[in-house]
Amino acid sequence: MRYFRHRDAAAAVVLVAASLLAGCAAPAPEQPPPADSPYRPVASIREVMNSVIDPSADVVWLSVGTDIDHGRQTDRVPANDEKWAEVRRHALIVSEAANLLMMHNRPVAPPGAPSLAPGVELTPEEIRSLIDKNPPAWNLFAQQLQEAMKPALAAIDAKDSEALFAAGEKIDTTCENCHQVFWYPNAGAPAR
Amino acid sequence: MKTKILLVVLGAGALWAVQPAQAHHAFAAEYDEKKPVTLTGIVTKMEWVNPHGWLFMDVKQPDGKVKRWTIETSGPSQLSRRGLKKADFTDGMSAVVKGYQGVKDPAFANGRTLVLADGRSFYIGSVGGPNDGADR
Numbered sequence: 001m002r003y004f005r006h007r008d009a010a011a012a013v014v015l016v017a018a019s020l021l022a023g024c025a026a027p028a029p030e031q032p033p034p035a036d037s038p039y040r041p042v043a044s045i046r047e048v049m050n051s052v053i054d055p056s057a058d059v060v061w062l063s064v065g066t067d068i069d070h071g072r073q074t075d076r077v078p079a080n081d082e083k084w085a086e087v088r089r090h091a092l093i094v095s096e097a098a099n100l101l102m103m104h105n106r107p108v109a110p111p112g113a114p115s116l117a118p119g120v121e122l123t124p125e126e127i128r129s130l131i132d133k134n135p136p137a138w139n140l141f142a143q144q145l146q147e148a149m150k151p152a153l154a155a156i157d158a159k160d161s162e163a164l165f166a167a168g169e170k171i172d173t174t175c176e177n178c179h180q181v182f183w184y185p186n187a188g189a190p191a192r
Numbered sequence: 193m194k195t196k197i198l199l200v201v202l203g204a205g206a207l208w209a210v211q212p213a214q215a216h217h218a219f220a221a222e223y224d225e226k227k228p229v230t231l232t233g234i235v236t237k238m239e240w241v242n243p244h245g246w247l248f249m250d251v252k253q254p255d256g257k258v259k260r261w262t263i264e265t266s267g268p269s270q271l272s273r274r275g276l277k278k279a280d281f282t283d284g285m286s287a288v289v290k291g292y293q294g295v296k297d298p299a300f301a302n303g304r305t306l307v308l309a310d311g312r313s314f315y316i317g318s319v320g321g322p323n324d325g326a327d328r
Contacts, residue, residue, distance in 0.1 A: 057243075064242075065240050067238075068237065068278055071281060072283070073278055116217075116221065171242075172267060175216055179216060184217075
């Protein structure tokens with residue numbers, strides 16, 4: 001029970017890592033975008049994460065919970081229909097932004113951008129290489145994000161703050177599972 | 193009127209400044225594994241929110257001044273599963289937090305263990321933290 005989330009995360013990471021290894025042994029066939037693809041990416045994956053997904057996910061996460069100030073508990077709940085609608089807009093943004101991540105020709109970061117934490121987080125080139133080795137694994141994580149958003153959307157529609165709070169943990173676990181494979185697979189160095 | 197606008201802008205800036213960072217990053221990108229800290233003080237606030245909880249603690253420094261620490265914890269559902277409850281955060285409670293100091297902000301820390309005044313100890317660490325045995 002104590003390690004529930006770690007087990008879930010570990011299982012997902014192992015699953016995708018195995019998939020990546022399989023991808024290394026037999027590279028996934030390249031699937032170039034159709035020549036007449038109408039998509040024209042403007043932002044990089046990093047920018048989509050920082051400008052679209054993360055800020056909107058924060059609105060969803062932080063809309064519910066409890067502040068305990070000097071022992072006094074105050075629940076966070078969207079105060080009215082308008083506030084619930086605002087949270088729903090951001091939940092939809094995260095859900096649909098997952099599709100942006102799956103677009104074939106989106107760069108990982110702006111040209112020349114370095115790792116934001118060298119030695120801990122991979123460089124954009126290393127991330128690109130991992131994605132290109134196994135696009136289905138990358139897409140699977142993006143689709144899992146969409147799946148994780150479904151209970152959140154249902155909770156919002158039902159104005160059920162407890163269900164939205166519970167969904168928040170699953171969204172975070174989904175994010176973390178992908179990050180541990182594609183962003184900082186070498187993090188978590190032993191301290192002893 | 194200009195003064196009022198300036199005050200509003202300054203106020204917004206102050207709010208922004210005290211808001212904990214929410215963006216995802218690897219543990220080692222935000223916290224220094226080589227800077228373990230043991231904080232003994234008074235818990236003033238706990239934000240029981242996803243994706244991480246935030247513990248605010250006043251810690252008296254050797255010079256007598258009080259320093260406000262902001263401590264990241266694991267998600268609240270995990271804290272609940274480990275036995276920690278919202279009701280454990282009472283007014284004026286003293287506690288000891290062990291963790292690691294922030295890389296960019298020395299008043300930030302990633303919490304690993306929380307020991308309450310009654311002696312109960314809880315693992316409050318996040319996924320991806322160092323393998324220091326705190327979770328055992």
